[in-house]
Amino acid sequence: MWIWQQQQWPEFVWDNTRISALLRQIQFNQGLLLGKIGSESASQWTLDTMLANIVHSSAIEGEKLNAFSVRSSLANKLGVSEEKPYPTTTQTDGLADITLDVLQNWQQPLSLMRILDWHAMLFPENQTGFNPVVGGKLRGNEPMQVVSGRLDKPTVHFEAPPRNTLDFNLTQFIEWFNQSRNQPNVDPLVRAAIAHLWFVTLHPLDDGNGRITRLLTDLALAQAEHRSIHFYTMSVSILERRKAYYAILESTQQGGLDITPWLLWFLDTLNDAIQHTLNIIEQTTAKTQFWRRVDQHLLNPALTTEQVKVLNRLLDGDFNDGISSSQYQKVAKVSRATATRHLAQLVDQQCLVKTGAGGRSTRYVLVL
Numbered sequence: 001m002w003i004w005q006q007q008q009w010p011e012f013v014w015d016n017t018r019i020s021a022l023l024r025q026i027q028f029n030q031g032l033l034l035g036k037i038g039s040e041s042a043s044q045w046t047l048d049t050m051l052a053n054i055v056h057s058s059a060i061e062g063e064k065l066n067a068f069s070v071r072s073s074l075a076n077k078l079g080v081s082e083e084k085p086y087p088t089t090t091q092t093d094g095l096a097d098i099t100l101d102v103l104q105n106w107q108q109p110l111s112l113m114r115i116l117d118w119h120a121m122l123f124p125e126n127q128t129g130f131n132p133v134v135g136g137k138l139r140g141n142e143p144m145q146v147v148s149g150r151l152d153k154p155t156v157h158f159e160a161p162p163r164n165t166l167d168f169n170l171t172q173f174i175e176w177f178n179q180s181r182n183q184p185n186v187d188p189l190v191r192a193a194i195a196h197l198w199f200v201t202l203h204p205l206d207d208g209n210g211r212i213t214r215l216l217t218d219l220a221l222a223q224a225e226h227r228s229i230h231f232y233t234m235s236v237s238i239l240e241r242r243k244a245y246y247a248i249l250e251s252t253q254q255g256g257l258d259i260t261p262w263l264l265w266f267l268d269t270l271n272d273a274i275q276h277t278l279n280i281i282e283q284t285t286a287k288t289q290f291w292r293r294v295d296q297h298l299l300n301p302a303l304t305t306e307q308v309k310v311l312n313r314l315l316d317g318d319f320n321d322g323i324s325s326s327q328y329q330k331v332a333k334v335s336r337a338t339a340t341r342h343l344a345q346l347v348d349q350q351c352l353v354k355t356g357a358g359g360r361s362t363r364y365v366l367v368l
Contacts, residue, residue, distance in 0.1 A: 003253050004161045004201055010172070012194060014260040022267040023189060029274045030225065036281050037231055045231045049277075050074050050103070054095050056235035057214045060242055070095060094121030102215050103230075106222035109178045112170060118215060122208045133207040138166060144203050157250050160203035169202050177216075181223055188224030193266040194259070195220045201253055214238070221270075237273040245269075286368060287315040294351055303351075306332035307342050311351060314366050322355055322363030 003009065037045055051071050058065050068086035073096035075082050098118045108114075120136030144160035161169055177195055180186045200213040214235055221230060238245050244265070252262040290311075303311075310331050314323060323331070328339040343364055346352040352364040 001254075002159060003255060003257065004169075006257050008257055010176075010198060010257075012197075012257050012259045014190070014258060014263050018260055019190070019263050019267060022264065022271060023187060026189060026267060026271045026274065029271060029278065033231055033274055033278055033281075036278070047071070047074055047078060047080055049231055049233050050096075050099050053214075053218065053233040053235050054099055056233065056239045057211050060214075060235065060239050060245075061208075061210050065092070065095075074099070090124045090126055094124055097121055098215060099218075102219045103222050104228045106219060106228060110174050110216075110219070112174060115212060115216075118212055119205055119208055122211060137206075138170075138204050139163065139206045146203075157246075158201075158203075158253050160201070166202065166204055170204055173198055173202060177220075188220070189267060189270065190263060192217050192220035192224060192270075193263050196266065197249075197252060197259060197262055200249065232273045232277040234270055234273045236276065237269045241269060283315070283317060287312070290315060290366065290368060294349075301345070303346075303349075304342065306334055306338075307346060307351075310342075311346070311366070322365035324360075324363050328364075 051067065051074055054070050054074075055065050055067050066086075066089075069088050069092045072082060072086040073088040073092040074080075075085070076088065076093075077096045077100055098121050101114075101118070116136045116138075123133040123135030125135070141163045143162070145156050146158040147154040147156050149155040176198075180191050181188075196213055196217045199216055200209055203209045205212065217234060221234075222228065248262055248265045252259060310323065310328055313319065313331060319327065325336070325339050325343060328334075328343060329336055332339065332342065334342065343352065346364070347354060350367050353367050354362055355365055356362045
């Protein structure tokens with residue numbers, strides 16, 4: 001029995017005591033994130049976040065987009081100048097329009113027309129392919145199944161509600177989405193998780209259901225924060241956990257109406273997305289402070305290009321346990337003698353410090 005066949009569908013239930021700690025952690029990290037991003041860097045963060053969201057959401061479905069083209073489409077729509085703009089396409093312009101509509105028009109009510117407009121921009125008319133999807137239309141009368149395996153012995157992971165109930169189900173979902181936004185007894189983050197599960201379970205489109213689902217999730221999160229922008233993207237974390245994502249969806253859609261495991265997975269992934277951005281900010285801040293302290297122009301002798309490259313790799317976290325002399329050779333593409341000399345200079349100038357017992361076990365870590 002699929003979840004939508006349960007008698008009380010879609011009256012979801014869950015255990016608040018099991019998710020309350022995660023909710024508090026996410027709310028704390030959201031506040032921390034807003035405090036760390038200054039207004040002068042907000043526009044750049046917005047562009048980068050939107051770009052990551054679009055590219056990674058498509059990658060979850062196995063579609064590889066040209067990130068440079070997507071970035072130029074977003075920059076054009078946001079009025080951000082680029083040093084080297086890249087040619088855009090109808091598809092990348094459409095993806096930029098969808099993302100901006102979701103985030104900038106978060107106060108507008110959801111409607112079926114709005115969803116179908118997103119779908120039409122996701123699958124423009126001039127698309128190519130063996131079986132191009134007709135954008136802006138609900139799926140047909142054929143059963144909608146998610147299958148894998150051999151054609152003669154397929155494994156059915158999920159079957160969506162039949163077409164003859166879809167219109168009613170969509171109306172019910174859209175009414176709930178609009179009404180629940182103002183209900184104080186519905187936690188906004190839990191609402192985003194329910195919206196994600198509910199819509200992807202309806203699977204109302206021939207293709208693009210996952211991407212539209214994640215757009216709706218972004219809309220719900222924007223409404224939760226009462227902000228047109230947020231500086232994290234769930235799609236990055238979902239892509240990193242893609243196998244687990246499909247597994248939790250499958251187990252939830254084959255179960256009852258208690259969705260506590262789904263909520264735990266969703267909230268943990270959301271928290272991971274926020275923490276990912278916090279880590280980037282911390283790394284960027286540490287890098288800025290390091291170079292401000294070192295100021296390569298005042299060093300005597302000045303750092304070589306190779307030394308700067310290695311220090312930046314260390315600052316980016318590529319060598320968490322420090323770098324060895326042999327690793328320095330490979331990264332900087334220098335001889336063994338030059339690597340030894342460069343490392344000794346960096347130690348003398350208090351950029352690096354030696355660790356280990358000496359010999360081959362010696363590693364060099366940053367002085368932060």
